[in-house]
Amino acid sequence: MTRLAQTAGLTDVQQEILKTVREFVDKEIIPVATELEHRDEYPQQIVDGLKELGLFGLMIPEEYGGLGESLLTYALCVEEIARGWMSVSGIINTHFIVAYMLKQHGTQEQKDHFLPRMALGEVRGAFSMSEPGLGSDVSAITSKAVKDGDEYVLNGQKMWLTNGGTSTLVAVLCRSDEGHPEGTAPHKSMTTFLVEKEPGFGEVRPGLTIPGKIDKMGYKGVDTTELIMDGLRIPANRVLGGQTGRGFYQMMDGVEVGRVNVAARGCGVAQRAFELGVSYAQQRNTFGKPIAQHQAIQFKLAEMATKVEAAHAMMVNAARKKDSGERNDLEAGMAKYLASEYCKEVVEDAFRIHGGYGFSKEYEIERLYREAPMLLIGEGTAEIQKMIIGRRLLEEYRLQG
Ligand SMILES: Cc1cc2nc3c(=O)[nH]c(=O)nc-3n(C[C@H](O)[C@H](O)[C@H](O)COP(=O)(O)OP(=O)(O)OC[C@H]3O[C@@H](n4cnc5c(N)ncnc54)[C@H](O)[C@@H]3O)c2cc1C
Numbered sequence: 001m002t003r004l005a006q007t008a009g010l011t012d013v014q015q016e017i018l019k020t021v022r023e024f025v026d027k028e029i030i031p032v033a034t035e036l037e038h039r040d041e042y043p044q045q046i047v048d049g050l051k052e053l054g055l056f057g058l059m060i061p062e063e064y065g066g067l068g069e070s071l072l073t074y075a076l077c078v079e080e081i082a083r084g085w086m087s088v089s090g091i092i093n094t095h096f097i098v099a100y101m102l103k104q105h106g107t108q109e110q111k112d113h114f115l116p117r118m119a120l121g122e123v124r125g126a127f128s129m130s131e132p133g134l135g136s137d138v139s140a141i142t143s144k145a146v147k148d149g150d151e152y153v154l155n156g157q158k159m160w161l162t163n164g165g166t167s168t169l170v171a172v173l174c175r176s177d178e179g180h181p182e183g184t185a186p187h188k189s190m191t192t193f194l195v196e197k198e199p200g201f202g203e204v205r206p207g208l209t210i211p212g213k214i215d216k217m218g219y220k221g222v223d224t225t226e227l228i229m230d231g232l233r234i235p236a237n238r239v240l241g242g243q244t245g246r247g248f249y250q251m252m253d254g255v256e257v258g259r260v261n262v263a264a265r266g267c268g269v270a271q272r273a274f275e276l277g278v279s280y281a282q283q284r285n286t287f288g289k290p291i292a293q294h295q296a297i298q299f300k301l302a303e304m305a306t307k308v309e310a311a312h313a314m315m316v317n318a319a320r321k322k323d324s325g326e327r328n329d330l331e332a333g334m335a336k337y338l339a340s341e342y343c344k345e346v347v348e349d350a351f352r353i354h355g356g357y358g359f360s361k362e363y364e365i366e367r368l369y370r371e372a373p374m375l376l377i378g379e380g381t382a383e384i385q386k387m388i389i390g391r392r393l394l395e396e397y398r399l400q401g
Pocket of ligand 1: 094127128129130133134135136137159160161162163216219224374377378379380381382383384
């Protein structure tokens with residue numbers, strides 16, 4: 001079932017990569033995803049397979065041992081993986097964002113130190129902005145870093161770290177007043193720290209505790225955690241880019257490519273929901289014929305497929321714009337907003353097509369129904385996307401004179 005979500009103009013290499021990933025998803029992910037998800041089990045075997053395919057280094061430059069591929073290739077792979085199981089795409093997403101931030105903003109020493117091992121999946125990345133009291137309003141961050149000789153001492157509590165337990169490198173955003181006197185704009189007094197740690201839970205490094213997994217309604221398998229810093233000492237050479245006060249911009253840059261990634265996940269989950277819906281509709285009979293032959297159900301399928309196509313086109317457009325070196329915040333915001341809303345709607349329609357069986361844990365759509373809402377929240381809620389889109393539109397369409 002590959003009629004939908006085609007992408008024109010791909011190179012032979014891109015097509016080959018996508019074919020390999022699609023086969024991996026069909027063979028290694030889809031058959032086990034729902035069972036693992038119900039047990040909230042980390043998909044170690046799948047992660048090992050992704051490592052072998054080189055997916056942890058997909059966008060890391062070749063000079064550091066990665067495949068040096070574009071954002072478009074990455075997003076199309078994410079779409080395929082999310083079609084199999086959204087949680088697996090979550091495992092590579094934070095890694096990809098941290099590698100991207102290092103590539104764009106890291107010092108040469110930081111790139112040499114981390115990127116080759118990140119390309120192999122030996123070092124695994126997570127990023128941490130959110131706190132118990134804030135998510136959308138990043139400028140309100142309270143976690144604090146204070147300079148002490150050649151080190152910084154970090155204190156504070158972070159919330160909602162995807163891959164918080166399994167990662168070994170966390171990009172942590174803190175307020176750092178050094179060199180930024182009182183009264184400095186909040187976004188100019190933030191710094192990203194590259195925090196290395198052991199995987200696992202409990203005290204994973206002196207002064208750093210990962211308490212345990214947060215119990216979630218969906219998006220299971222991948223670990224989401226808190227992070228507590230209590231006198232955590234980080235050497236000054238682990239300030240991303242070697243300069244304090246740049247953290248807010250670095251994180252926003254990371255989240256911007258992350259938005260294309262979330263859009264791609266929405267596309268993948270919506271595609272799978274459509275596949276499940278169109279298949280079930282041809283098997284279930286009511287009033288003497290398959291429900292697919294009732295016009296009301298055909299209309300649903302038509303709407304679902306149209307949404308899958310529209311979301312895919314916007315996601316591809318946003319990725320291509322970034323790859324061309326242009327600013328893509330407007331396109332990424334629109335793609336993320338539309339793909340996550342459409343994903344929720346397509347999943348709900350597939351759920352309705354399943355009738356009562358959609359409510360049974362035996363059917364895959366039950367899992368998708370619990371997964372889709374996460375996309376409305378992660379990497380900025382719908383309201384935040386609309387704020388970004390609205391501001392950019394007013395810049396572009398400012399009245400003259
Ligand atoms: C499963 C999961 C994984 C996550 N992973 C990570 C991660 O790896 N790293 C990380 O740093 N964070 C992560 N997050 C956090 C996520 O980014 C935040 O939850 C998200 O940004 C929303 O923040 P909040 O939950 O504090 O909601 P709030 O900011 O409190 O918002 C609550 C509601 O108010 C609305 N709202 C807020 N401000 C405005 C406004 N100005 N105008 C209109 N409406 C507004 C929001 O849209 C929302 O509907 C994760 C979250 C989840 C659920």
